[in-house]
Amino acid sequence: QVQLVESGGGLVQAGGSLRLSCAASGRTSSVSAMGWFRQAPGKEREFVAGINWSGGGTYYADSVKGRFTISRDNSKNTVYLQMNSLKPEDTAIYYCAGRKYIATISSDDYNYWGQGTQVTVSS
Numbered sequence: 752q753v754q755l756v757e758s759g760g761g762l763v764q765a766g767g768s769l770r771l772s773c774a775a776s777g778r779t780s781s782v783s784a785m786g787w788f789r790q791a792p793g794k795e796r797e798f799v800a801g802i803n804w805s806g807g808g809t810y811y812a813d814s815v816k817g818r819f820t821i822s823r824d825n826s827k828n829t830v831y832l833q834m835n836s837l838k839p840e841d842t843a844i845y846y847c848a849g850r851k852y853i854a855t856i857s858s859d860d861y862n863y864w865g866q867g868t869q870v871t872v873s874s
Contacts, residue, residue: 753777753863755847760868763837767872771832773847773865781862782849785830787821788858789843789870799845800832801854810854815841837872845870 759771775782786801800821801810809821820833830847845868848861855861 753779753781753849755849755863755865757845757847757865757868760845760870762871762873765837765839765872765874767837768833768835769837769870771834771845771847771868771870773830773832775828775830775849775863779828781851783851784849784854785821785823786848786850786854786856786858786861787830787832787845788848789841789845790867791840791843794843796846796858798856798858801856802830803853808853810856812856834870837870839872839874841870842872843870844868 754776757773784803787799788796789799790796798812802821818836822831847865849863850861
C-alpha cells in the first residue's frame, strides 16, 4: 500500500504563490507517476499536472500552463506543485495521486490518493 500526504495549502491573494508538497510512503515502488488534481465546490475533479518518476516527463492542464510547475525529489519520494500568479478560479481542494506506469489526465487511472489540501485564492 502507498500513503500520500499533501501539505502547503492555504489562503493567498490573487497574484500570489503557494507550493504544495506530496510525500509518498509505503510501497512506493508501486508508483511510477504522480498527478495533481483539484476539485472546486460543485464541480468535477479535474487534472492539474502530472509527472513521471523516471525521466521526469511533465504534463499540464491548459488552465495552469505557464503558471504552475510540477517537480519531484526522488530521494524524498516527494512531488511538488509550485503555483504562481494564482487566480480566484484556482480555489479548490488539491489532491495528489499516484499510479503505475506513466502519468495520465484521468483520475480513474490513479490508484492512490492523498487526503487533499485546501487552496483558497481571494480577489
